[in-house]
Amino acid sequence: MHLNPYGEDAVRLGLSLVTDPPGTDDAMVARCLAYDLVIELPVTNYDRLATAQFLAxxxxxxxxxxxxERARRLNELLRHASAYPRLTNHADDGWHIHYRDPGQPLTSVLRTLISVGTALHLAGRGMHRLGRCAAEGCGKPYADFSRTGKQTYCSPVCGNRDAVRRHRARAAARK
Structure with a gap:
């Protein structure tokens, strides 16, 4: 069985591209391949620039x-990103569903993959499952994949650092 590529991995790829943008075409290819994305056309500087614009x-x-408002904004991205769902075996690795036309440049593939993945994430897990890190001075975006749905930090490191900061502030206030 081939699992649908639109979902958690697509959102994680989007976050990876936002928080650590690839600086070269080769780095863009490597990042996408690390997330098991099949790249059909050569990647160009345009793909990186247009992808950065989409990610903004x-x-x-x-x-x-x-x-x-979140749904309205995402629906606008979906309107410009997705085509009708279709079955494909484009990489001879099993039949699966795509929400994009074949033969698209990487930036179009990423726009669709991340937009549809985000829609599936929000519809399946809850509209509140996206945010910015609550740690002072961080603000990195995150997607909440936790079981409880109560994530407020981009990583355990930020959560721990913020807990230490709060603890020290309370200790200083008691003195």
């Missing part, structure tokens, strides 16, 4: 604090 739009979805 995608961050507005993460930054939306109201669920209706």
């Amino acid at each position: 739009e995608w961050l507005t979805v993460i930054d939306a604090t109201d669920h209706d």
